[in-house]
Amino acid sequence: MDFLNALVALSNFVLIPAIAYGSQLALGALGVTLIYGILRFSNFAHGDTMAFGAMIAVLVTWWFQSMGIGLGPLPTALLALPVAIAGCMLLVLLTDRLVYRFYREQKAKPVILVIVSMGVMFIMNGLVRFIIGPGDQRFSDGERFLISAREFKQMTGLREGLAIKTSQGLTVVVAVIAVALLFWFLNRTRTGKSMRAYSDNEDLALLSGINPERVVMYTWLIVAALATVAGVLYGLDKSFKPFVYFQLLLPIFASAIVGGLGNPLGAIAGGFVIAFSEVTITYAWKKVLKYLLPENLEPSGLVQLLSTDYKFAVSFMILLIVLLFKPTGLFKGKSV
Amino acid sequence: MKKLLMATAAVALTAGTAFAGGHAKEVKLGIIFGFTGPIESLTPPMAAAAELAMKEATESGMLLDAATVTPVRADSTCVDASAATAAAERLITSDKVNGIVGADCSGVTGAILSNVAVANGMVMISPSATSPALSTAEDNGLFFRTAPSDARQGVVMTEVLMEMGIQEVALTYTNNDYGKGLADSFQSAFEGAGGSVTISAAHEDGKADYSAEVGALAAAGGDLLVVAGYLDQGGSGVVRASIDSGAFDTFHFPDGMYGALLEENFGSEIDGSTGQVPGTDSPGAASMRAMGEANGFDGTSSFVGESYDAAALIMLAMQAANSKDPADYKGKIMDVANAPGEKIYPGELGKALEIIKNGGDVDYVGATAVELIGPGESAGNYRQYKIDGGKITTVKYR
Numbered sequence: 001m002d003f004l005n006a007l008v009a010l011s012n013f014v015l016i017p018a019i020a021y022g023s024q025l026a027l028g029a030l031g032v033t034l035i036y037g038i039l040r041f042s043n044f045a046h047g048d049t050m051a052f053g054a055m056i057a058v059l060v061t062w063w064f065q066s067m068g069i070g071l072g073p074l075p076t077a078l079l080a081l082p083v084a085i086a087g088c089m090l091l092v093l094l095t096d097r098l099v100y101r102f103y104r105e106q107k108a109k110p111v112i113l114v115i116v117s118m119g120v121m122f123i124m125n126g127l128v129r130f131i132i133g134p135g136d137q138r139f140s141d142g143e144r145f146l147i148s149a150r151e152f153k154q155m156t157g158l159r160e161g162l163a164i165k166t167s168q169g170l171t172v173v174v175a176v177i178a179v180a181l182l183f184w185f186l187n188r189t190r191t192g193k194s195m196r197a198y199s200d201n202e203d204l205a206l207l208s209g210i211n212p213e214r215v216v217m218y219t220w221l222i223v224a225a226l227a228t229v230a231g232v233l234y235g236l237d238k239s240f241k242p243f244v245y246f247q248l249l250l251p252i253f254a255s256a257i258v259g260g261l262g263n264p265l266g267a268i269a270g271g272f273v274i275a276f277s278e279v280t281i282t283y284a285w286k287k288v289l290k291y292l293l294p295e296n297l298e299p300s301g302l303v304q305l306l307s308t309d310y311k312f313a314v315s316f317m318i319l320l321i322v323l324l325f326k327p328t329g330l331f332k333g334k335s336v
Numbered sequence: 337m338k339k340l341l342m343a344t345a346a347v348a349l350t351a352g353t354a355f356a357g358g359h360a361k362e363v364k365l366g367i368i369f370g371f372t373g374p375i376e377s378l379t380p381p382m383a384a385a386a387e388l389a390m391k392e393a394t395e396s397g398m399l400l401d402a403a404t405v406t407p408v409r410a411d412s413t414c415v416d417a418s419a420a421t422a423a424a425e426r427l428i429t430s431d432k433v434n435g436i437v438g439a440d441c442s443g444v445t446g447a448i449l450s451n452v453a454v455a456n457g458m459v460m461i462s463p464s465a466t467s468p469a470l471s472t473a474e475d476n477g478l479f480f481r482t483a484p485s486d487a488r489q490g491v492v493m494t495e496v497l498m499e500m501g502i503q504e505v506a507l508t509y510t511n512n513d514y515g516k517g518l519a520d521s522f523q524s525a526f527e528g529a530g531g532s533v534t535i536s537a538a539h540e541d542g543k544a545d546y547s548a549e550v551g552a553l554a555a556a557g558g559d560l561l562v563v564a565g566y567l568d569q570g571g572s573g574v575v576r577a578s579i580d581s582g583a584f585d586t587f588h589f590p591d592g593m594y595g596a597l598l599e600e601n602f603g604s605e606i607d608g609s610t611g612q613v614p615g616t617d618s619p620g621a622a623s624m625r626a627m628g629e630a631n632g633f634d635g636t637s638s639f640v641g642e643s644y645d646a647a648a649l650i651m652l653a654m655q656a657a658n659s660k661d662p663a664d665y666k667g668k669i670m671d672v673a674n675a676p677g678e679k680i681y682p683g684e685l686g687k688a689l690e691i692i693k694n695g696g697d698v699d700y701v702g703a704t705a706v707e708l709i710g711p712g713e714s715a716g717n718y719r720q721y722k723i724d725g726g727k728i729t730t731v732k733y734r
Contacts, residue, residue: 012581013551021545136568149582161582238544239573282548284555302535302555308548309511309538 001158006291008160012149013287018279019272020168020237023175026271027230028248029255030182030264031223037199037262038219039100041113046227046252048124051245053088053228054235055132057081058139065141073143075166077232084232089224095120096220104216121246128242137240142166160287167237178229179268182222186264191218199262247312251278254315258322260329269330274315282308363405363660365390365650366427368438368448369643370414375440382463382643383409384633385624385703386437389647389685396686398693399651400660412439417447424452434660435650436460437643442467442513449479459662459669461649463642468517471711477666482642482649482706484614484716486514489590490521492612492718492734493562494529497588500610503531505588506558508549508574510565511538518564518590534558541569546577554583560609562588567595579605587611594721594728604726615719616705617733620681624703627683641682641703642714648685649673652700655692673708675699 028050035043043049060080070076099120103113145151146169149161186192191214198205198215206212231245238244255274259266285303293299306314322329367386369379390405399405408431410423420439427433436458439445445465453460454476461480462470468487473479497505507523509515515538523533535556539549553561553574561584565571571593578584579602589598589611598606615621621641628635635641650665652672657665672688677697680688688698700706707715720731 013547013554017547017551144580149580153582163580163582165580234544241542241544243542244544279548279551282552284552287555287557302552304552304555307537308552309540311548 002291005158005160006288008152008156008158008162009287009291012160012162014279014283016162016164016168018275020165020171021279022272022275023171024230024234024237024271025251025255025275026268027175027178027226027233028252029259029267029271030179031226031230032252032256033259033262033264033267034219034223034226036256038195039104039113039216041110041117042253042261043223044114044117044249045095045121045124046223047245047247047249048121048128048242049088049092049224049227050231050234050248051128051242052091052124052231053084053224054231054240054245055128055242056087057084057228057232058132058137058235058240060084061139061141071142073166074170075140075142075236077139077236078170081229081232085225085228088228089221091124092220092224093217095124096216125242125246132242134242139240140167140236165237167233171233171237174229174233178226182226182264185222191215195219250312251275251315254319258318258329260331263329263331266329266331273330274318277318278311278314281305281314282311361401361403363399363403363651363654364408364431364433365405365647366408366410366424366431366433366436366438367647368410368412368420368424368427368436369440370444371409371411373412373414373416375414378638379440381628381633381635381637381640382440383407384631385628385635385640385644386463386647388627388631389644389651389682392683392685393648393651393689396689398686398689399655400658403660405651408433410438412441412444412448414441414444417444420444421447421451424448428452428456428458433458434654435662435665437646437650438462440464440639442470446470446473449473449475453478457662459650459653459666461646461669463646464639467513468521471713475711477712478662480646480649480669480708480712482645482702482704482714483639484714486518487521487525488713488716489518489612489718490523490525492716493522493588493590494525494531495734496610496612496720497526498529498531502559504534504558505531505560505562506534506553506556506584507536507562508539508553508565509536509563510570510592511540514592515564522562522564522590539565539570539574541566543570543573546570546573547581549574550577550581550583553578554581558584560584560586560588562590563593564590566592567597572597572601575602575606598723599726599728602723604723606723607725609723610721610731612718612720612734614716615733616717617719618701618705618717620701620703620705624682635703644682645700645702645704645706648682648688648702649700649706651685652680652688652692652698655689670708670712672698673700673706 032046057077057080060083061077064076143166146164146166149163152162194210195215251274255270256267258273259270286299290298367383369383371379387407390407393399394405410427412420439448442465445462459478464483466483466486468485471485509519563571587609591613594613624641625635649669653665653668654660656668656672677699680698680700682703691698705717709715719733721728722731
């Protein structure tokens with residue numbers, strides 16, 4: 001019984017939140033890694049691209065809600081997702097046309113593109129705040145829980161409750177679908193193969209007749225879709241606030257770099273590594289240990305390695321360790 | 337020789353003002369609030385209320401020798417201590433005010449008090465500085481406030497929880513001076529009363545996700561969770577994450593968490609939770625609201641009643657000392673604010689001035705049921721509420 005209680009407490013506060021957070025990070029990191037692999041620069045505007053996509057989803061959701069359109073137990077935001085993805089695609093294609101293409105034709109060095117992407121980041125940041133404001137926006141609806149803590153306790157008779165939010169379940173399901181689609185696209189379709197070829201060796205790909213502008217366009221479209229999905233899922237699970245997406249940039253980059261920049265599989269693994277380390281290192285283990293250890297060994301303190309204030313520091317530390325000892329990341333990516 | 341001359345001149349000057357103190361036709365009061373800065377939306381009605389009290393005293397013709405009270409406004413900026421100090425310096429040296437209503441925010445109030453008021457022997461009554469640190473500041477008996485110290489709220493909170501039989505709580509606070517000060521004062525009061533605080537953890541405002549913070553709070557456990565945060569900031573996030581993960585389902589809310597959003601966001605999910613917020617059922621609050629309406633400002637806005645009371649106390653003390661010199665009337669402020677004497681509500685300043693003139697005693701109640709305790713600060717009145725069926729219901733006033 002004690003063991004089960006410990007397991008449930010652990011799932012409730014560590015496993016489930018970390019899996020949902022990891023899926024969101026993985027989707028974000030996939031976008032960053034694709035841009036790095038194919039366009040060869042670190043896109044600092046990625047967090048704000050997510051915010052922009054999520055913002056459209058919020059606006060469309062509100063519109064649907066006002067018309068009484070909904071999905072029953074599922075959040076209306078899922079219906080708004082295609083519209084949001086289309087809007088976000090439009091925005092990134094526009095920025096590519098107006099900004100990045102100029103530097104691509106100049107054959108600008110990656111470091112210049114990084115600085116350019118920071119400029120784009122600030123513009124998008126301002127755009128989102130201008131349209132929807134800097135505050136918190138609520139747009140989740142439908143059933144809040146798959147299992148609520150109280151129901152679980154009644155069902156099982158355990159002392160600990162287990163809550164699974166609809167948004168957490170949804171995050172994992174949508175992330176799995178998105179990743180499966182992405183890998184199918186990259187490995188099985190002609191366009192996907194030409195993208196990988198372009199990423200592996202640009203000159204060789206150009207010689208074999210691959211149209212670079214087409215590859216770039218498809219990359220942006222995929223990145224916009226991934227960013228919007230990640231942004232909406234994060235907003236549903238937590239809350240929508242422009243500044244939060246800006247802060248998300250650090251763990252997303254950490255995930256992409258830990259996994260190996262340019263390697264999609266690495267981005268996913270990196271997302272989960274970062275999410276699990278952030279959550280486990282800042283979790284107070286007292287409750288779990290109390291169930292597991294014999295009475296005389298019970299901890300009196302909280303058994304918390306780092307206070308939750310230092311959550312972001314964990315990503316920094318992992319980033320530093322990986323860059324020092326394995327610069328190409330866990331999976332073989334490009335060195336930074 | 338030079339020094340002697342200066343000293344003589346200084347003595348002559350102070351003597352001069354002292355002589356001038358008793359019989360003057362004009363009284364000037366400084367109002368130093370943050371008319372620009374983070375609380376600029378709160379200060380206009382506060383200043384209007386203080387000026388209303390001065391107008392009332394002037395029109396009664398009872399203050400000193402039918403003196404006219406003129407307000408002089410200055411900007412404290414709420415956050416910039418050097419700007420506030422300069423503004424206060426100007427009030428005293430160039431406008432030659434006889435008392436100061438203000439300042440507003442705790443930080444600038446402390447700066448003006450130590451740099452200007454104490455050095456010049458000027459009386460200050462702040463309507464809104466709540467930092468516990470001001471209770472022990474060196475003030476030579478010159479500083480008063482009509483707002484309660486946050487330390488007082490910690491004690492009130494302890495009483496509320498103890499009466500409900502709660503012995504063990506988890507505590508989280510917003511990571512700033514307000515949250516930390518309140519959390520510390522609550523923790524020491526609660527532990528002093530025999531309760532125990534299992535964890536006191538800060539949370540940052542403006543984050544999307546508080547599940548990690550709640551995880552730590554849940555591990556520590558407790559009968560309920562005390563959230564010393566802001567309703568439209570991290571406080572709500574912590575409450576939401578606690579309910580979602582089943583960590584806590586009852587809470588206790590200090591003043592920063594009070595608001596209509598509580599019903600809107602959580603409703604009956606937090607049934608059984610409790611809280612307290614500054615408030616009084618004294619008839620003064622109602623008449624303040626009516627006077628505000630008649631004079632074109634919102635009498636229910638934060639610290640408006642306190643501002644009226646601050647200005648009124650200075651003038652009543654002047655009357656009691658029969659002098660507008662701070663050195664003379666500073667000792668009278670506690671007398672006019674507290675019992676014994678006739679109870680005085682807003683709008684009755686003329687009557688109060690007359691009673692004092694005829695040698696009587698007044699007990700100023702004002703808009704906020706003023707009762708000055710300890711080093712000259714309001715005892716504070718709180719409304720204790722409970723969430724019942726998704727609605728905020730008043731339990732009692734204390």
